[in-house]
Amino acid sequence: xxxxxxxLPIGFAYGVLAINAxxxxxxxxxxxxxxxxxxxxxxxxxxxxxxxxxxxxxxxxFIVNLRHMLMSAALAxxxxxxxxxxxxxxxxxxxxxxxGVHSLRFDRGENQPKSTILIxxxxxxxxVLGSLLGAVAGNLIQDVRPFALDYALPAMFIAxxxxxxxxxxxxxxxxxxxxxSLILWQLGATQWHVIIATIIAATLGAGVETWQKQPS
Amino acid sequence: xxETTILITLAGxxxxxxxxxxxxxxxxxxxxxxxxxxxxxxxxxxxxxxxxLLPSLLIEGNSINFSARNLYLxxxxxxxxxxxxRKSLFGTVVIGMLVVAIVRWIMx
Numbered sequence: 001x002x003x004x005x006x007x008l009p010i011g012f013a014y015g016v017l018a019i020n021a022x023x024x025x026x027x028x029x030x031x032x033x034x035x036x037x038x039x040x041x042x043x044x045x046x047x048x049x050x051x052x053x054x055x056x057x058x059x060x061x062f063i064v065n066l067r068h069m070l071m072s073a074a075l076a077x078x079x080x081x082x083x084x085x086x087x088x089x090x091x092x093x094x095x096x097x098x099x100g101v102h103s104l105r106f107d108r109g110e111n112q113p114k115s116t117i118l119i120x121x122x123x124x125x126x127x128v129l130g131s132l133l134g135a136v137a138g139n140l141i142q143d144v145r146p147f148a149l150d151y152a153l154p155a156m157f158i159a160x161x162x163x164x165x166x167x168x169x170x171x172x173x174x175x176x177x178x179x180x181s182l183i184l185w186q187l188g189a190t191q192w193h194v195i196i197a198t199i200i201a202a203t204l205g206a207g208v209e210t211w212q213k214q215p216s
Numbered sequence: 217x218x219e220t221t222i223l224i225t226l227a228g229x230x231x232x233x234x235x236x237x238x239x240x241x242x243x244x245x246x247x248x249x250x251x252x253x254x255x256x257x258x259x260x261x262x263x264x265x266x267x268x269l270l271p272s273l274l275i276e277g278n279s280i281n282f283s284a285r286n287l288y289l290x291x292x293x294x295x296x297x298x299x300x301x302r303k304s305l306f307g308t309v310v311i312g313m314l315v316v317a318i319v320r321w322i323m324x
Contacts, residue, residue, distance in 0.1 A: 005306060006299035006305060006306035006309075009306075009309070010306075011310060014220065022217070022237040023222070027226065030226060031226050033228045033290065034227070034229075034230035035226065035227060035230045036233070037233050039268075040233060040293075044225075044229060048217065048222070051217060054217075054221055054225040054228070055219035057225055057250075058229055058232055059232075060234075061228075061229040061233060062232035063260070064234065064264055064268070065232065065233045065237070066255075066260045066264070067260055067261035067264065068233075068236050069236040069239070069247075069257055069260075070240075070257045071238035072236065072239070072241040072244075073241070073244050073249065073254075073257075074238050075241060075243075076240055076241045076244040076245050077244075077245070079241060079245060080245050080246065087238075087241050087242055087245075088242075091237040091238040092234055092237065092238070094241075097305065109288055109304050113293075117241075122324070125258040141297075144217065144318065145320060147313075147317060148313040148314070148315075148316035148317035149266050149313070151291060151312050151313045151316040152312075152313060154269065154272045154273055154288055154292070155295050155308055155311075155313060156308075157268050157269040157272060157293070158269060158292055158295045158299055158307055158312065159298075159299040159304070159308035159309065160265050161262065161265035161266055161269055161299075162241075162296060162300050162308075163303060164262045164265060164298035164304070165262060165263045168248070170259075171264045173266075174265070174266035174305075175265040175266070177262070177263040177264075177267045178269060179270070180267070181239060181266070181267035182270050182271055182280070183273070184282065185271055185275065191269070193266055194264065194271075197267040198260060199262040201263035201266075201267070202256050202263040202264075203256065204259075204261045205258075205259030205262075205263070206255035206260070208257070209255045210251065210255055213251075
């Protein structure tokens with residue numbers, strides 16, 4: 001289970017950063033249990049540290065995790081025969097990593113609900129455990145810089161972004177969005193730059209794609 | 217931030233994370249979304265990740281650091297190569313953090 005090996009250290013980094021951002025051990029672990037979204041949690045922690053408005057934290061979480069809609073939609077046909085409570089349980093633990101694992105398994109016809117949900121539970125357990133260990137260690141680690149824990153989030157963005165870029169249009173939209181985000185921040189939209197840039201860039205991408213497909 | 221505010225924020229985050237994960241799996245077991253919505257959703261991941269990444273590399277405190285002294289920017293090169301060649305989230309994070317930690321240790 002290489003996925004579990006990935007969850008532990010990133011969960012640990014999250015735990016340490018959350019404590020240093022002023023969250024309690026309980027709040028840190030609670031977030032890993034009820035939110036369970038690696039990059040969104042790390043982003044939220046940095047926003048908590050900057051005392052950003054709660055609505056902005058929730059909106060950022062929403063837009064960052066919107067990508068799971070597509071993953072959920074992609075796996076939906078494989079769950080046709082599942083019971084509703086099984087779909088609900090499965091969806092709660094749908095992450096980038098578990099999507100990667102299950103889309104491969106489902107394509108091989110391994111879509112039994114019980115084993116699928118069990119895999120998810122093991123993954124989330126590793127994430128919660130990593131968070132807890134990090135939260136406990138967070139009280140001892142006052143400076144995260146020597147361990148480069150502050151680089152966990154940028155590195156995660158790099159990996160997730162590069163894994164998402166599948167063609168030239170994606171690359172161009174990514175560059176536009178990145179540039180817009182920085183310009184908006186510079187102009188003073190320091191709470192909303194990510195959301196506004198994302199909405200503009202994604203609409204532009206979808207518009208171009210829909211327009212190109214139109215019969216002339 | 218007050219205890220209650222944090223807990224309400226966490227509950228809000230949980231809700232807005234769960235709904236996008238649940239609704240498509242629930243509704244689309246035998247339906248399709250409109251083409252524009254599918255195209256839009258397809259561009260959200262690259263857009264949001266790019267919009268998050270660039271400021272996370274360039275903004276230091278309250279200003280933009282676009283110089284050769286920006287370690288975050290340099291470390292993005294090996295991390296990006298690992299992501300591109302190995303397609304590994306874990307490998308990318310570990311290499312990125314290792315590079316930053318080692319350079320800081322040498323330059324301390």
